[in-house]
Amino acid sequence: MKVVKIALLGFGTVSQGAFNLLKDNYELITNRTNVDVQVTKIFVRNPDKYSHITLPAHTTYVTDVNDVLQDDSIDMVVELMGGTTFAKDCVEQALKSGKNVVTANKDLMAEAGPYLLDLASKNNVDLRxxxxxxxxxxxxxxxxxxxxxxxxxxxxxxMNGTTNFILSKMTDEGLGYEEVLKEAQELGYAEADPTADVEGLDAARKLAILASISFNRRIFFEDVTVEGITKIDKTDIAYGKDFGYNIKLLGIAKETNKGLSLNVYPAFVPIQHPLAAVRGSYNAIYIKGNGIDDAMFYGRGAGSLPTGSSVVSDIMEVAKNIDYNATGRLKPFYFDQKNIYAPGKIESSYYIRLVVDNKIGVLAKIASKMAEQKISVLSVAQRNDHPDKAILAVVTSKCPRSYILNLIDSFNSLRSVQKVSSVIRIMED
Known part of the structure; x- marks a missing residue:
C-alpha cells in the first residue's frame, strides 16, 4: 500500500478537526482510498501551545516552514493558517516544488484562486x-x-453562519442588532471584530470562489458588490413578517445575456422559499442549472469537524490521484470575457420604510412620486402611533436599483417625508 506523507501548516481549530478525523477514521479512510495517509509534520510557531495533544510516533512539530517546503518526502501540503501573504507564499512555493496542496483559505482563493490553479496545472499537481x-x-x-x-x-x-445566527435571533425573538451581536460574540459565533462577517466581506469572498467555478470566469473578491447587515432594524423584520418574508444575508450570482451580476446584501426572502427556513449558524446554497433545474445544499458552514471533514475529503481525493499518478488533471477552464453587469441595473422588488407626517394626502404624494419613476405599489402598511408622524412600509414592483435610488431622492424632497428609514431588496420567489 502506498504511503502518502502530508504536512499541516497551522494547527488551529480546523487543522485539529482534520487531524482528528484522519486519526479516528484511519481504517475507513485507508479502506476507501487504498492509501496510507500519514501526517508527518505540523508547522507551528510555538509547539508548547499544543503540548496537551498526543501525536503519533511518525508526526513531529516543526517551527521552520522550510522544513516542510524543502522536504522531498512530503507529497501534500495542507495550508490551514489563513491570510493572504505568508500563506500565499507557502502555497506558491509548494506548488512550484511539485507538492500537492489542500487549503481551507477562502481569502486566498478569492483573491488569487485563478492564478494558483494555473500554477498547479503548470506543475502537474493538485490544488483542492x-x-x-x-x-x-x-x-x-x-x-x-x-x-x-x-x-x-x-x-x-x-454563506455566513454568524450573520444568519444574528438575523435568525432578531427574527425569532424580536431583539435588536447590537444585543444579538453581543450574544453571538459571547457564544463564539462572532469575532471580537466582526467586520468581515457583518459587513458581508466573508460571504463576498465565498461567492467569488463559487462564481468562478460556476460561470467559468476569473472572478475575484473585488468583483462583488457588498452590503452588510448593520443597518437592519427589528422594526423592518417585524414588517417583513407581516408581508410574508424572512430577512437573510444573501450572496447572489447570476448570468444572463446582459452579463454577470455578483452581489452580497440583506434581502427579504419569501417564507415559502427553502432558504427562508435556514436558521441559526447553518448555511445553504440554492443553485439553478439548465439540467438540474433547482437544487439546494444545506449544512454546517463552519466549525472544527464540519470544515475538517471537507479538508479530509480533499486529502483523500489528492491521495488517490497521487497513488494513480494522476495529479494535475483538474485544468482551469476560463472564458475570456467577464462582463460584470452594473449593480444599478439589477431589477428587484423593494421594501421601503418611511417616517411621514400624519396628515391626509401624504400617501397620495408618495404614490405620485413612485408613479413618476414608473414604480407601482404591491403592498403597503401604515401605523399611526404618534399624533405628528406615521410609519409607512411599502413593497414596490420589480424595478432597477437606479430607479429606487432616484425614488429615494424624490422622497427626501417631500416636506411631508420626515425620514427614509430603510430600503431592503426582496428576493424573487
Whole structure:
C-alpha cells in the first residue's frame, strides 16, 4: 500500500478537526482510498501551545516552514493558517516544488484562486479547496463534477453562519442588532471584530470562489458588490413578517445575456422559499442549472469537524490521484470575457420604510412620486402611533436599483417625508 506523507501548516481549530478525523477514521479512510495517509509534520510557531495533544510516533512539530517546503518526502501540503501573504507564499512555493496542496483559505482563493490553479496545472499537481466555502457542505466538487454538465445560471446562498445566527435571533425573538451581536460574540459565533462577517466581506469572498467555478470566469473578491447587515432594524423584520418574508444575508450570482451580476446584501426572502427556513449558524446554497433545474445544499458552514471533514475529503481525493499518478488533471477552464453587469441595473422588488407626517394626502404624494419613476405599489402598511408622524412600509414592483435610488431622492424632497428609514431588496420567489 502506498504511503502518502502530508504536512499541516497551522494547527488551529480546523487543522485539529482534520487531524482528528484522519486519526479516528484511519481504517475507513485507508479502506476507501487504498492509501496510507500519514501526517508527518505540523508547522507551528510555538509547539508548547499544543503540548496537551498526543501525536503519533511518525508526526513531529516543526517551527521552520522550510522544513516542510524543502522536504522531498512530503507529497501534500495542507495550508490551514489563513491570510493572504505568508500563506500565499507557502502555497506558491509548494506548488512550484511539485507538492500537492489542500487549503481551507477562502481569502486566498478569492483573491488569487485563478492564478494558483494555473500554477498547479503548470506543475502537474493538485490544488483542492473544498473547505474554503460553506464548511462541511460539499459544494466545490459538486460544481466541478456532479453538476459539470450543467450551464449554471444562478447561485443564491446563505454563506455566513454568524450573520444568519444574528438575523435568525432578531427574527425569532424580536431583539435588536447590537444585543444579538453581543450574544453571538459571547457564544463564539462572532469575532471580537466582526467586520468581515457583518459587513458581508466573508460571504463576498465565498461567492467569488463559487462564481468562478460556476460561470467559468476569473472572478475575484473585488468583483462583488457588498452590503452588510448593520443597518437592519427589528422594526423592518417585524414588517417583513407581516408581508410574508424572512430577512437573510444573501450572496447572489447570476448570468444572463446582459452579463454577470455578483452581489452580497440583506434581502427579504419569501417564507415559502427553502432558504427562508435556514436558521441559526447553518448555511445553504440554492443553485439553478439548465439540467438540474433547482437544487439546494444545506449544512454546517463552519466549525472544527464540519470544515475538517471537507479538508479530509480533499486529502483523500489528492491521495488517490497521487497513488494513480494522476495529479494535475483538474485544468482551469476560463472564458475570456467577464462582463460584470452594473449593480444599478439589477431589477428587484423593494421594501421601503418611511417616517411621514400624519396628515391626509401624504400617501397620495408618495404614490405620485413612485408613479413618476414608473414604480407601482404591491403592498403597503401604515401605523399611526404618534399624533405628528406615521410609519409607512411599502413593497414596490420589480424595478432597477437606479430607479429606487432616484425614488429615494424624490422622497427626501417631500416636506411631508420626515425620514427614509430603510430600503431592503426582496428576493424573487
Amino acid at each position: 479547496f473544498e473547505a474554503s466555502v460553506l464548511g462541511g457542505i460539499p459544494i466545490i466538487r459538486t460544481l466541478y463534477d456532479s453538476l459539470g454538465g450543467n450551464k449554471i445560471t444562478e447561485l443564491v446562498g446563505i
